[in-house]
Amino acid sequence: MSPRLIFWISNSVRMLLVIIGTVIASSMWGITWGLFLGLVAMAVLILMQLFYLQRLADWLDNPRSSRLPDGWGAWTDIFSRLYKLRREDEKNQTELTEWLARFRQAMTLLPDGVVIMDDVLFLEWCNPAAESHLGLSLIQDKGMRVTNLVRSPEFMDYIILGRYDTPLTLSFRDRKLITHIIPFENRRQILVTHDITESERIDMMRRDFIANASHELRTPLTVINGFLEIASLQPELDAATRSAHLKLMSEQGARMQRLVEDMLTLTRLESMDHLLRTETINMRVMLEQILQEAHALSAGHHQVTLDFNGPDIRGSTDEIRSALTNLVTNAIRYTPEKGTIQISWTNGNAGPKFTVADNGIGISPEHISRLTERFYRVDKSRSRETQGTGLGLAIVKHVLLRHKATLLIDSVPNVGSKFSVQFPANAVIEA
Structure with missing residues (x-):
């Protein structure tokens, strides 16, 4: 049965009871008293309706101030329905507040x-x-x-x-x-x-890398193609000239091979799939091998020394060896004859440190922050003499990032340079 039908039935029953009561009172005490009692009963019913209407109006003015009033008769159904609507509204408001909070949290993240x-x-x-x-x-x-x-x-x-x-x-x-x-x-x-600041920077680096790599590869290819063209057009070249051409082509081919190998190394180091595999590194053995290679590269033109006073560490042997060899090789290449290169391996509170110091040509302060950029060179003519690829310090940077180590550079023009690698203290293997 619908609430509206219940409302009309209940009020009709009340009116019928008042009429029956009036008729009974009139038959017992006369029509005057019967009508009087009927009017009184009707007035009571009207006053009750007005009372509940007032309570409803008071609640509607401030529905949150107190609980819904209790009712009588049809008002019981009215108040119960209002109470149900209020509970549903409170539930909806709570859900809306929760969804709004989730939305703002999602937008915040x-x-x-x-x-x-x-x-x-x-x-x-x-x-x-x-x-x-x-x-x-x-x-x-x-x-x-x-x-x-x-x-x-x-x-x-x-x-x-x-x-x-x-x-x-x-x-x-x-x-x-x-x-x-x-x-x-x-x-x-x-x-x-x-x-898009970072993506623009990466795109620019990628474009610069492709342009620089193309330029670096073009030079040896031009030399090789030029000599091959001379050899094909002038088959009667004397043996000495032909030998000189072959030597230059061999040098340029080796330079191109080093460049390709360094680019592949950089790509491998930057790859997320290339996981770091750590192992125990015997630093004395590694540094003595690097020292021997330094003597061979110097060919007696420099004084190269090693001061070993540090521990073994954990890391990738191949990567660490590549990074440290690059630093020592650069020191030899950019130090004039009869210069000194001092290699040291020490341990301190911050962790083990590798240092290579020289009294070479040095580097101006404005260049130091860019030394680890790919193909960045302080003096391009000097780099051609030393046969560098321009990727050595970029490889060093990526190796150290993978090992949570830091590269420190201190250099003064015409005085010398000191390149230090500070490894974290937890890289040390306890004796």
């Missing part, structure tokens, strides 16, 4: 910036990424116009033109951002920012 604005671009909410990208502060800037906070002519033109179907690439606060405004609802807009 997004790497992209999200700014919620009204139809006149006043800031309502933003996540931490947007604060970082655009220099906003939700606490201080809430309620302010975003165009007053993001002072960029490109952004202002984008807002004024209103062509939101195409994203805007914006350079702002030393960042490169892709910004996009998305209208939603009638009075809301969302500004989304995506930081």
Whole structure:
């Protein structure tokens, strides 16, 4: 049975009882007293309805202040239905609050910036990424116009033109951002920012690497192709000239091979699939071998010494050997004849340290921060003389990153250089 039908039946029953009571009272005490008692009964019923209407009005003015009032008769059903609606509303409000909290938490964790604005671009909410990208502060800037906070002519033109179907690439606060405004609802807009600074830097590094690698490979190939063309066009060349050409081609071929090997090494070190396999490294044996190779490369033109006073460590033998050999080889290549190269292996509170110091040509301060970049050379003419590939220190950097070690460079032009590798203390193998 529907609540509305119950309401009408209950009130009809009450009215019928009042009429029956009036008729009985009239037959017993006369029609005057019967009508009087009937009127009194009707007045009581009306006053009860007015009383519950007043209680309902008081509750509606402040529905959260107290519990719903108890009812009588049809009012019991009315109040019970209101109580049920109130409970459902409270449940919906709780769920909505939880979903809103989850939404804001998800927006907070997004790497992209999200700014919620009204139809006149006043800031309502933003996540931490947007604060970082655009220099906003939700606490201080809430309620302010975003165009007053993001002072960029490109952004202002984008807002004024209103062509939101195409994203805007914006350079702002030393960042490169892709910004996009998305209208939603009638009075809301969302500004989304995506930081492409790092990807642009990586793309530029990739382009530079390809250009530099192509340039480095072109030189030996040009030499080899040139001599081959001479040999094919002039088969009567004398033996001495032909021998000199073959020697130069062999040197350029070896240089090209070293370059390819170094590029493959870098690719392998940067690969996420190339896991670091650690082992016990006998540092005395390794450094004595590096010392022997240094003497062979120097061919007696330098004084190379080794001071060994450190422990064995854990790491990749091949990678560590490659990194340390690169540092020693560079010291020999960039130190004039009769110079000194001092190699040392020590241990301290911060951990073991490898150092190679020389009294060579040195490096100007403006070049030091870029030494580990691929193909970066302080003096290109000097690097051609030393037959370097320009990738040695880049390999050193990646090897040390994999071993959580740090490269320290101290150099003074025309005085000398000192390259140190600081390994972490936990790399030491306890005796």
